[in-house]
Each structure stands twice: as C-alpha cells, then as structure tokens.
Amino acid sequence: MIPAAFDYAAPATVEEALALLAEHGDDAKIIAGGQSLLPVLRLRLNAPEFVIDLGKIDRLRGVREDGDALVIGAMTTHSAVANDPLVAQHAALISKAVATVADAQVRNRGTFGGALAHADPAGDVGAPALALGAEFVIAGQGGATRTVDAADFFVDLFETAIGEDELLTEIRVPKHTGWGAHYEKFVRIAQQWSIVAVAAAVKAEGGTISEARVALTNMGSTPLRATAVEQALQGKPATEDAIREAVGAVADGTNPPTDLNGDADYRKHLAQVLTRRAVLTAAGG
Template sequence: MIPARFDYVAPATLEEALAALAEHGDDAKVIAGGQSLLPILRMRLNAPEVLVDLGKITDLQGVTDDGDAVVVGAMTTYADLVHDPLLREHAAVLPDAIAEVADPQIRHRGTIGGALVHADPAGDVGAPVLALDAELVIAGQGGATRTVAATDFFEDLFTTAVGDDELLTQIRIPKHTGWGAHYEKFVRVKHQWSIVAVAATVRTEGDTIAEAAIGLTNMGSTPLRATAVEQALVGRAAADDAIREACAQAADGTNPPSDLNGDSDYRKHLAGVLTRRAVLAAAKG
C-alpha cells in the first residue's frame, strides 16, 4: 500500500518545527528517520494530514561534551552514535546497544530521538538510556523547555512524556567514566527486535560491586529498571556465584508479553540469565 495523501513541511529550525505543530495540532505527525513511521503510513494505520520532517534541523544533530555529561542531539543517527568517541569513553552501553539495531541501512537513517519517542518496548535504546540515568530535554511552545528523567520518560506502550505540541531535543547522559558496561540481547535472528535484552552498567571498587544500574528490554509495556537486582548487587563480590544470586530477581515487578517468540514465563527466565551475563561482563570491565 501507499500512504494517504499528506502535506509535507521541512522546517529548518526547532522554532519553525514547533510552530508547525502548534498550527496543525492533531492533524500533524513528526518524522525523524522514518524507520518506524513510514511502515505505519504505508499500512494506513495512521493518516496525518501534515508530516513535519525534522531532518533539516542541524541543531538537533551530533554529540557534545558538556562537562560532567555527554549531550546527544535527538536527530543523531544510529550510525553516527555507534563509533562516537565520547560515547565509547563515557557511556559505552549505548553504542553497544545501538550496534544491535536492525541493519546498516536502518542505522544510517534511524535516529535515537525517533526511537525513544516511538517507545517500542522491544527497541534497543530505552534500556541503555535507563541504565545510564539519562535525562531527556523536551522543547515546547513559547521557548519552554523541561527535563525529564529517563525513569519518568516512558509512560506506557508507545507513549512517552513528550506532548503533542512538544519535541524531544537532547539526551543528557552523565559520564560513566570508569564504569563497566554491557548489552546482552536475545533474538532468534540477529538484529531482530529483542525477545529480551539487558543493559548493565557497573562500578566496582576492587573486587566488590559498588554501584549498578540495569535496564530491561521487552519485559513490560515500557523499558524498565531492574531495581531489585541493582540493590542486591551493591556490596557483593564481582564473581559469578554472587552475581547469579542477585540476578535471580531480574523479573521482579515485570509483566512481559506472550507471543510467538516466547511466553511470559520464558521471558522472565531469560531476564535472569541475560542480566547475569550482562552484569558479569560489565563487572569485568
């Protein structure tokens, strides 16, 4: 199928994009890289009257150093993030996860902001953003901006804190210099949507885990933090047996779906196995 007819707007600035959203209201839809939206339009699951393309807004692209944080523009493509030296040094779990997204063609078109706002619970960017304690900067009408913690950003299935007349502009990631990180993904075929995946960041002091943050993919209607595991890991030896015991709690408080790839109980089992693998790899640095 082909999409229904729509008008196309390609603003050059953030202000112009926000003005277009204000003007057209519910009739407008934002397109970033288009890797999720275009299939939806082709199947006519959504038929906006106006498409607002953010591709020309260069201020929303790139990765910068901002003291104690790395700032990622929402329109930065996956391909640009995979090998970015700042992310590799200070937030390695994010490019590690992005390297698992689909194929090179999609990684050269898809954007981190588009994926975060689309908020597919099986996507690969939500869990690492949670595990990095990132903050997301949202621009609204009249020059208003607000910052939302990653833990508050994902509200429900395909639903985030970004309002209809707002745009995600930045992802601010605290530098995790000296932390170990690992992304463990389970799929039937490489680069598919995650059946379950785990993003882990771990800081050790000697042979002991001092801090840990764990993000879970496809274990509910949104990406989730495995807080029970995080708490259980603190003070434990960075050894297989100790980590295994703590990670047995990975599925606590989750509600994973059942589908052709696996039922809910299978996903809960996977969460424990993958969390142990991710934490052990991260602890080893």
C-alpha cells in the same frame, strides 16, 4: 505499498517545527529518520494529514560534552551514536546497545531521539538511557524548555512524556566514565526486535562491584529499571555465582508480553539468564 497522501514541510529550526505542530495539532506527525514511521505509513496503520520532517534542523544532530553530562542531539543517527568516541568513553552502554538496533542500513537513517520518542518496548535505546539515568530535554511552545527524568519519560506502550505540541531535542546522559558496560540482547533471527534484552553498567574495583545500573527491554510496556537488583549487586564479588544469586529476582514485578516468540514465564526466565550474563560481562568477568 505507498503511504496515503499528506502535506509536508521540512522546517530549518526547532521554533518553526513547533509552530507547525501547534498549527496542525493532532493531524500532524513528526518524522525523524522515519525507520519506524515509514513502515506504519505504508501499511496505512496511520495516515497523518501533515508530516513535519526534522531532517533539516542541523542543531539537533551531534554529540557534545557539557560538564558531567554528554548531550546527544535527538536527530543523531544510531550509527553516529554507535561510532562516537565521546559516547564510547563516557556512556559505553549506549554505544553497545545502539549497535544492536535493527541492521546497518536502518542504523544509518534511524535516530536516537526518534527511537526514544517512538518508545517501542522491544526497542534497544530505552533501557540503556533509563539505566544511566538520562534526562530528556523537551522544547515546547513559546520558547519553553523542560527536562524530564528517564524514570518519568516512558509512560506506556509507545507513549512518552512528550506533549502533543512539544519536541524532544536532546538527551543528556550523566557520564559513566570508566564503568564496564554490556547490552545482552536475545533474538532468534537477524535484524529482529529484542525478545528480551538487558542493559548493564557496572563499576567494579578490585573484583568487587561498587555500583551497578541495570534496565530491561521488553519486560513490560516500558523499559524497566531493576533497582532491587542494582542494590543486591552492590558490594558483591564480580563472580558468576555471586551475580547469579544477586540477580535471581530480576523478573519480580515485571509484566512481559506473551507472543509468538515466547510466553511471559519464558521471558522471565530469559531476563534472569541475560541479566547474569550482562552484569558478568560488564564487570569484566
């Protein structure tokens, strides 16, 4: 299976990439690591006339600190994010979640920003970014740059706040140094997309949860932040019974899909079980 023919450019700078986007508009498609795009092109579910490869733009790669935030370049691979000591120290939830993406070969090519921009609701990068309140830095035409909160970034199925002539360049993650973290992913076979997964970061002191961040994968058309559960967990002892009670309503208001892996009610049940496990593990239980 071979993609339909397309023209191709691998610009060296974000500015050149943006100029190509402006020139080709709807006919152009951005390729980052290509781990989601190439299967789509090969099955000819999409046939762009022009492909813009971001692989030569070095400044989009890497992780750095900027005050209270970690800045992850959009083209940093999942492997690089999973093995980065700064991410492990300040945003362990992201380290743990990206380590579950697909398989090792795909993580060596696939990028953190590419997966976020692709916005597959069963993907594993959206929920941890949402849980930690990440901000998305988006470059536009004429040198414009804007920053979008995680809450506004995920719009719908495979749809984000990134405009047609814009590029996601960086993801800024507020540091959660010292927080416990866990990504509880439920799959039935190897290298599967999440049937449901739960991202949890917990700040616990003396056996009591002082703050919690919880977000859900594949419980709707976008990753979902479970704010009611976060509030219910605040001040609770980090015990299985207390957490079970606090997370009981985690699936309220969600709209999970029904497919061959399970129906919506099954996913709502899974969300409860996985949230309890994720929070308990993140709290050190």
